[in-house]
């Protein structure tokens with residue numbers, strides 16, 4: 001989709017049969033939330049996302065069985081595919097032959113082979129990508145920032161993300177790998193704006209993938225995302241985007257519809273009056289992916305929103321995450337955090353774990369803790 005705003009002169013990055021950056025239309029993308037090894041369901045969802053208008057479809061791939069499924073998914077859909085690498089970055093050599101782009105998270109690289117320099121791990125990933133004609137995304141996320149940067153910039157969370165992304169861009173530069181984009185995602189749209197603006201100031205030629213992570217349920221998640229996208233795109237920042245929404249599986253394509261609507265409104269000058277983030281209750285929830293072990297996660301996110309509505313005037317953040325892989329880290333910034341396992345929901349208050357509860361028990365405990373937190377705040 002074309003925008004009338006002057007865009008940053010980013011370089012062109014080829015991804016399958018599309019380009020990101022270089023003045024090409026902004027590419028909308030999304031991610032499947034089916035189990036990757038359920039090939040039928042994943043192909044069906046990838047196709048629904050592609051047909052809704054996505055130029056790129058992300059699939060989670062955590063092990064060899066996922067890779068085998070990925071190879072078959074590749075044969076059955078014409079969608080341009082991107083895979084998310086988790087800590088097992090060496091999987092890239094198995095994944096790259098089947099995809100157009102690979103995303104790695106610098107924060108995850110830190111935790112494996114700790115004695116090995118991070119630059120060597122990046123070079124390993126880039127070599128596999130180059131061999132198979134894949135692009136890369138350096139995907140920095142607020143919930144999993146490399147601890148070395150968190151420590152160095154303990155008073156400035158945003159700079160920790162930005163510097164990490166700049167350093168990774170430099171590592172890729174040093175080996176002549178140019179086919180990459182960068183993302184800096186946070187659940188707070190204001191942080192997304194600031195992080196991307198700082199990065200773009202330093203590296204205006206690197207294409208940026210925009211997103212507000214864990215934006216939550218629609219319509220709130222769309223509003224949060226719109227705040228960030230309007231501010232950034234009107235400054236010429238952003239070449240591809242994803243609207244991350246907590247949605248049940250058959251409706252994942254709605255992320256694409258939401259992204260296209262935002263772009264359509266902007267290209268037609270239809271800016272909504274952007275609501276300022278004035279505090280109050282903030283529910284963040286992840287968009288789910290194949291790592292979700294219990295589909296009840298989406299219903300839980302809805303129930304948390306309904307249950308806690310009475311606290312809407314209080315500046316409290318509640319996080320609801322879909323899995324045990326990223327849930328513990330991604331809830332770190334919340335006052336109350338829930339992350340879902342197959343039969344139980346884990347619950348913590350800031351960084352103190354409260355315990356695990358059945359899906360039918362956890363809401364009562366959440367209400368108790370929320371009431372206690374409100375009383376505690378009022379007493380101060």
Ligand code: SF4
Pocket residue numbers: 286287288289290291292321322323324325326327330
């Ligand atoms: S928190 Fe877990 S389930 Fe949710 S999107 Fe992230 S990895 Fe997927």
